[in-house]
Amino acid sequence: MPDLWMPGARRLDVGDHAPTDGGPAKAIAHITWDRNATAAKPAALVPYETLTDYFGRNTAGRAAAPHLLWDPFTGRVTQFLPANSRSKSLADRAGGTRTNRAGSVVIQIEALFFPYCRVNNTTYARLVDTPCKGWAEVLAYVRSWGVPDVWPMGRPTDFVGRRNDATWRSAAGWFGHSHVPENDHQDPGTWPAFTGSPTTPAPKFEPFPGVSFFKIGRRSPVITAMGRRLVAEGCGKYREGPGPAWTDVDRQSYAAWQRRCNYTGAAADGIPGPTTWALLRVPRV
The missing domain is CATH 1.10.101 (Muramoyl-pentapeptide Carboxypeptidase; domain 1)
Known part of the structure; x- marks a missing residue:
């Protein structure tokens, strides 16, 4: 069985674990988007510790916690829930399409980023413009849970929502927040490319079918x-x-x-x- 907690990541368990429904293994790409900046008025990046405390210790933040908070500038990662639990970063209306639980795993990653954030006097318009430190380790962990290196609705290149309920229900792979039914967020805008092997070997064991x-x-x-x-x-x-x-x-x-x-x-x-x-x-x- 893969590791429930990512090796090398800080563990800050928020509790309230709950199972997923089974089905295609998914990963969801988010950005924290804590501030609204522009090219004319960039803003300083919110400190990593602030977001760690928000998701890990703040009541409202715990209610929206992802699995992983990833800092692409330093490579730091904090994990709030084990991989086999649903997390809470997606809207999920009662009686509608399942979102946070819609797979054998639904691993949600929040990248510490917003457009035109400023770090060490440099402004970054897109997530892919950052150093993306730690991405290889995050990707390896997601792969270990059987999530394939594919974007069923296309790799994000802009802040436009592209949602298809049938694809969401049936396909395994990576989805942006902008791809998930019942959600109106348009992030992540961009996301780093897959590195190393272009595909994930088929898992040795049957995923939980629900x-x-x-x-x-x-x-x-x-x-x-x-x-x-x-x-x-x-x-x-x-x-x-x-x-x-x-x-x-x-x-x-x-x-x-x-x-x-x-x-x-x-x-x-x-x-x-x-x-x-x-x-x-x-x-x-």
Whole structure:
């Protein structure tokens, strides 16, 4: 399982962890946009520590915290939530399209930047004009969670919203805040190019397919692969099989695995969740 917390990043856990829904792995690019500056009137960059305290300790900031705050001028990174939890940087209307939870992971990165910010007497109009220190490390961490090096709605080049609900629901990869349904922000404007390998190797293990996947009659090779892993862990209750259809025996077997993972009561009901699923390491099919 990849690291829940980015190696080398400062960890400032805001709590209130909650699972994602499963599905295509995503990363969301934001800029903090703390001040409105212009070419004629640039403004000093807001200190990194100010934003760290805002997201990590301020009540309003914690309610909108991303996974990562990245300083492209120094390479510093602070992480507020583990990668397998949803974060809160996207608007998500009740009953509408899921945003913060819409994937096996939805890793949200806030770059400390606004257009025409001034750092050490130099003004930066675009994020890609900054040194982008630490980008390789952030990208490597996002890749480790199976997010591919693609922009399904195009790499951001301006502050124009381009949103497509069907693409958002079905595609894995990187999205700008300007690409996400139910949101009206236009950032990040630009974002650094992918470095190193142009594609991410296919993950070795099946991403969590979501709670709704596990219902009586569901047929999938994923069910078979899961059952074989449960048998290998000594939790299988099967007399025949496992798979390819989800049955009550699968539920009994998975409940045994949940108890192995120290879950009890209603938390060991036999319906897979993202944490125990990641620990089971179901091979990719």
